[in-house]
Amino acid sequence: MPRGDGRLNHDLDPQDKGPQDACGVFGIYAPQEEVSKLTYFGLYALQHRGQESAGIATSNGDKILVYKDMGLVSQVFDEAALGALTGHIAVGHARYSTTGASVWANAQPTLGPTKHGTVALGHNGNLTNTHRLLELVEERLGAARAKEMREGGVTDTSILTALLGWDHYDSVTETALELLPHVDGAFCLAFMDEDTLYAARDPQGVRPLVLGKVPSGGWVVASETAALDIVGATFEREVEPGEFLTINADGVHSQHFAKAEPKGCVFEYVYLARPDTHINGKSLQAARVEMGRQLAREHPVEADMVMPTPESGTPAAVGYAQGSGIPFGQGLVKNAYVGRTFIQPSQTLRKLGVRLKLNPLREQIEGKRLVVVDDSIVRGNTQRAVVAMLRESGAAEVHLRISSPPIQWPCFYGIDFPTREELIGVTMSVEEIREHLGADSLGYISVEGMIAATEQAEERLCTACFTGEYPIEPPVDAKHLLLNQPVEASS
CATH class of the missing domain: 3.40.50.2020 (Rossmann fold)
Structure with missing residues (x-):
């Protein structure tokens, strides 16, 4: 299996498909920084978690831009692409598909409309109740939308993105806090609207997610501590299982949408995460x-x-x-x-x-x-x-x-x-x-x-x-x- 950190032993035989990784997510709120370039380097550190596609979305407070394509991070982005992604908020994603085909349409971050703008979402993990979530799409967004998603080779990430656009509440925060208790499985989410970065981790904390701070005062969330290191961010803490974060001009705010029941993946310790990463202090x-x-x-x-x-x-x-x-x-x-x-x-x-x-x-x-x-x-x-x-x-x-x-x-x-x-x-x-x-x-x-x-x-x-x-x-x-x-x- 191709690994961004050089660990290639499971791809030595092209016919010997080894354990394929979860995805990598990176999010940053940093008004004093070139967030697209920091996100690029953060994804570079997370390349081992997904090699099929890569994408970055940025916001300048007014509009969201996204650039994504099939391939490795270094193949997808160049100076011109990163230079066009301006703003002070960014979400990045390196994908390996566990649900949905390996095609451009399924590359992340995914975009969706909200009551007051747009949301761009990156997801690491795999959901186990997508059938129930599609029922929620039908109940909240209409039968036509649910049918379209079912017939279009839907991914669990696209379902979450759609549900975050439900217009019943006045803010993405309210919508997310209502939605997340309905979501089962493993998920670490980094997503954004025009003015706020959000992060969430499933109640079991199956996949790792950490919070860091950049020297200029901005904040970073990432799948592994190694991604904090590469962008010069200091490790603050792990995002707790069942925790939801909002990060904007007012700082970092934490709420819990579910009781923590920690069940971290032991295979992260064996193989998945980089050896220079720390999980739970280890x-x-x-x-x-x-x-x-x-x-x-x-x-x-x-x-x-x-x-x-x-x-x-x-x-x-x-x-x-x-x-x-x-x-x-x-x-x-x-x-x-x-x-x-x-x-x-x-x-x-x-x-x-x-x-x-x-x-x-x-x-x-x-x-x-x-x-x-x-x-x-x-x-x-x-x-x-x-x-x-x-x-x-x-x-x-x-x-x-x-x-x-x-x-x-x-x-x-x-x-x-x-x-x-x-x-x-x-x-x-x-x-x-x-x-x-x-x-x-x-x-x-x-x-x-x-x-x-x-x-x-x-x-x-x-x-x-x-x-x-x-x-x-x-x-x-x-x-x-x-x-x-x-x-x-x-x-």
């Missing part, structure tokens, strides 16, 4: 290193070198080396200029598999017993190719260690895993997976060990993709995805 780099140490305790092995699958496996590999006393080394070199491509490799190149993006350091590998650390296994195609490559390069033994438990259940909250039938952790036991991958041994971290590494209370985390315990009711039309039972895991 450095994700430190959490991932500790997952590696825990792996060494749970699955020790005699070996000569610990190496990562670049680059998302690196922190855990460092931790495994620290915990085991086995030297850390780099056994694979990644092509730094491999990006997103729509060109299918020729049959000759396809046979080479991961060699398009990784190449072995034979002198580091030959004759050695290797521990290869990765963050997760989805279908297993990439890991199988890596094991074969290492053996061809003369590795004496290859031991795989994975810093998350087997993925066995679909996510309904913003991560686009393959179907259960495609998840290798569902269709095979651990021993069968080891044999399929061609490894000498295979060890996954335990759920308990993973949670301990996050330093978060178990009851405050969502572990549904590993345990099948869903904190929010899955969509009614998706419950068939839960029917087949996982293979009994054994180590």
Whole structure:
């Protein structure tokens, strides 16, 4: 999977679709700043959360302008485009589609009319009650509008944008506070009208959202603290689950539309968020290193070198080396200029598999017993190719260690895993997976060990993709995805 921070291991095999990210949102209210450029750099820091499309909306207090297109942030925007986006408020979005097709019409921010102007909205997450929300569209905006949305390949974001335009109340704030208790699922929202920036986070706080302050006195909301760092904003606090913020000339105002019931996504700690991000006060780099140490305790092995699958496996590999006393080394070199491509490799190149993006350091590998650390296994195609490559390069033994438990259940909250039938952790036991991958041994971290590494209370985390315990009711039309039972895991 292409990652904006360079972590490309799940896209090493074009046929091996890994866990696709949630989206990234960024919002800023800063009268003294070039908000379009700050938003551009904020989205650049969040590129790993979505690579399909990018967009920025700005307001000068009188009108909203929006520019969005398919592609990476650096491909969508140039100096001319950013220069035309004037104003003191901005909302930006980097999209990966979990609902709706990957087409320009679904790029965000989405625009919609309100009683007194326009709203531009960016959404990170995935809603679970879109059928009910479409009923609200019919009740509040009319049957014709609801029919149009149903027939037009509606996204959950476009439904929210439409409902924010309900003219029953005199302000966007009143409309949002009435609407949000009706919304189920995972959502972090950054949206704006002509004079105010708004932010909201679902009562479970599944996806991260933070508030920061720029030196000139303006305010920023973003999916990750790394986006605050890149624009020079200081971290103030996390947006609380169930909290709604309004940010304008009067400052930051907070209201709660629901009681907080925290269930942060544990996969953010394992893989999704950048390693230089903090969630709930915890450095994700430190959490991932500790997952590696825990792996060494749970699955020790005699070996000569610990190496990562670049680059998302690196922190855990460092931790495994620290915990085991086995030297850390780099056994694979990644092509730094491999990006997103729509060109299918020729049959000759396809046979080479991961060699398009990784190449072995034979002198580091030959004759050695290797521990290869990765963050997760989805279908297993990439890991199988890596094991074969290492053996061809003369590795004496290859031991795989994975810093998350087997993925066995679909996510309904913003991560686009393959179907259960495609998840290798569902269709095979651990021993069968080891044999399929061609490894000498295979060890996954335990759920308990993973949670301990996050330093978060178990009851405050969502572990549904590993345990099948869903904190929010899955969509009614998706419950068939839960029917087949996982293979009994054994180590």
